[in-house]
Amino acid sequence: MKKFIKPALVLTLLMIILVGIYTLVIFGIGKITPDKGIGEQININGKKQYVNIGQQFKLPEYFHGRPSAVNYNAAASGASNKGPNNPEYLMEVQQRIDTLLLQNPQMQEVEIPVDLITASGSGLDPHLSIQAAEFQIDRIAKARKMSAAVVEDIIQKNVADENFIVFAPQKVNVLKLNAALDAYNSAKN
Structure with missing residues (x-):
């Protein structure tokens, strides 16, 4: 011993x-x-918000981020661990699809980007694909009484330049997009 x-x-x-x-x-x-x-922070309405932590936005005038398996709780980061054939998981995904189609009635189910109906591995992904942001343009433009072209321009101006991988898909930060929408409305009024 x-x-x-x-x-x-x-x-x-x-x-x-x-x-x-x-x-x-x-x-x-x-x-x-x-x-x-x-961690990167920005001020929104006098409050500091972390840009690199996904947050929930429910109002129709904001971009909605990826779903979260941990209810956007940064202290409980993690995935749901439900497999793709799990009936409960399939029901959750179908509910997300139904909700998206109700919020965006002009869109078809086949047009829904996967990142709007599936949670990320951490449950806190702050980014969306460009396609997922563009999917929401009409709803946001209608809710804010803006043209779709202005919302598209805001998306393009906020494409993340942090892609270190050559062939990585372009993405946008949801919090920064929503802050840019608010800034545009404040400047317009």
Whole structure:
């Protein structure tokens, strides 16, 4: 038994050093990023909001983000772990489809982008595909009494430039889009 104690203590000490160094390196890298490792925030109506955490928007004049398996709770990040053949999951997806078609009556079911009916792995994805944002243009334009062309222009001006992968699909941040809509309306009034 004594012959196992020394290697176990050495291995434990080695892991503490490795994990400690790794943690300090990652912490240091975070501190030299533009947002100092805190996460990007924007002010909306005097309140700071985190851009990199998905949030729920229900009003018709806002872009709606991806569904969340954790009800947009950042402390409980995670997926639903329901398989694609799970009856409960299929019922949830069908309810999301029905809701989208009620909110966007001019659209067809085959036009619904998958990211509007399926939750992300974390349940907190703050981004939408360009197609998912464009799917909502008519509803938002009608609710805000704006032209669809203006809403499309706001989408195009907010395409995320953070795609590091060459062939990654373009995306937009839902919170930034909604803030841009509010800013446009404030400037117009």
